[in-house]
Amino acid sequence: MHVLITGAAGFLGRALAQRLLPGRRLGDRSVTRLTLLDLALEGQPPDGVRHCEGDMGDADWLRGALNGGPPIDALFHLASIPGGTAEQDYPLSRRVNLEATQTLLEYGQQQVAAGHRAPVFVFASSIAVFGHLPALVDDDTPTRPQMTYGTQKRIGELWVDDFSRRGWVDGRAVRIPGVxxxxxxxxxxxxxxxxxxxxxxxxxxxxxxxxxxxxxxxxSSLPCVVRQLLHAAMFDVATSGGHRVLTLPTxxxxxxxxxxxxxxxxxxxxxxxxxxxxxxxxxxxxxxxPPLLTPRAEAAGFRADxxxxxxxxxxxxxx
Incomplete structure (x- = not known):
């Protein structure tokens, strides 16, 4: 099983990568190859791990990194330009939060067109998609993002749904709280x-x-969110009522x-x-x-601390 993680040098990415080293299991399959993408990655990669250092906002570099190995079975897209920086540098946030996400999703389309299985695509979204919050938030609360970061994450969620509908990825977007x-x-x-x-x-x-x-x-704690990300790649979408965009319990x-x-x-x-x-x-x-209710994610097996x-x-x- 070939797994790819973007943002692999980040706080979440490093912890997730440790759980997905070759020889570990993701569901009922063994990880045989792990590709890590980020601006810079520390140390020499162990056997079965490939380091790809470069700018996610450079579409040509990103396409080259994606095409440098066997078909991808599971892709965890964690890389992003977060809230404060996205407000200050819109062009950078557009390249990383939007254009790179689109390139990754279109890789799934190309992989399917080449006769391979659609990759599981886990998109790390954010509670920033909600914007101003009502007195209670639940699975049907409208999203009204108030910052560029939240808006870009919401666009990514819609793309994950659409590419999944077309059969180009098996997408799951999870809204992560503070970690x-x-x-x-x-x-x-x-x-x-x-x-x-x-x-x-x-x-x-x-x-x-x-x-x-x-x-x-x-x-949520870091170990809790890592468990939730791993579960996001494995859960049966039918258990969430067919919903691929979920707010995580926290x-x-x-x-x-x-x-x-x-x-x-x-x-x-x-x-x-x-x-x-x-x-x-x-x-x-x-x-x-405000209080938060997440029955769809809980029905699908996600748990908070x-x-x-x-x-x-x-x-x-x-x-």
């Missing part, structure tokens, strides 16, 4: 403060949070509750170390999340 805890890095993600809060308070360091204590958000919690649980898990006076300095833009984007303590314990776990 914790990301390592410190300049990723352009406005939600990075959530990971910073956990990391700093766990270490007993003071932290200024750009929300009110009662601000509520949705988030936890909803207040920032003050997160701080208290970090202190309890890591044995620090976390609640006393937080200074609350609300930024209206950050609060509006990441601190007013067990509770907030489980999320915090896994958020900084090694590996």
């Amino acid at each position: 914790l805890a990301r390592p410190p890095a300049r990723t352009g993600q406005l939600s990075a403060f959530l990971s910073d809060l956990i990391r700093e308070l766990a270490a007993g360091r003071a932290f200024t949070c750009p929300t009110t204590p009662g601000a509520t958000t949705w988030a 936890l909803r919690f207040a920032m003050a509750d997160l701080a208290r649980v970090v202190g309890r898990v890591h044995g620090t006076p976390a609640a006393d170390l937080v200074r609350w300095a609300p930024d209206e833009r950050i609060e509006a984007l990441f601190g007013r999340f 067990a509770d907030l303590e489980a999320l915090v314990r896994q958020a900084l776990a090694p590996g």
Whole structure:
């Protein structure tokens, strides 16, 4: 089985790649070849792993990387230009979030035209597709993205549905919430403060949070989201009522509750170390999340972290 991951050097991509090394299994099939795509990839690839370093926004390079191996059985498209950066650099976000996604989907079309099976195509979408949120979000909540990133992710979801309808890919688009805890890095993600809060308070360091204590958000641990991505490649679409675009189950919690649980898990006076300095833009984007119902994904076998303590314990776990 040949698996390809875009954005393989990223936070999610690295963790997913470790679960899909040659010899591991994806469902009932053994991975025999793994292709990793990103701007730069660390170290020498082990046997059966191919590193492709280049710019996802360069269509010619991307086509060459896709055509450099055997037919692809499963493709995980994680690469993207995230929220803050997408707002500041629209041309870059268009090339990566739209044009590269289209190139990847059209590879599936070409693979089918050549007589091979359509690849399973797992598209990492985002809860940013919702934009302003109503009092309750469920599977039928309309999408009204308020940022370029969310708009581009919504377009990708529609393409996944359309290419699947045509039989060119076996697509599944999953809307991922915040993933914790990301390592410190300049990723352009406005939600990075959530990971910073956990990391700093766990270490007993003071932290200024750009929300009110009662601000509520949705988030999952990294191990939880990796499990969900793997499941996305394997679940029977019939179990979700034929829906290929799913909002993933996640936890909803207040920032003050997160701080208290970090202190309890890591044995620090976390609640006393937080200074609350609300930024209206950050609060509006990441601190007013209502209750969430995800019956379609749950019927298809997707699961959230067990509770907030489980999320915090896994958020900084090694590996």
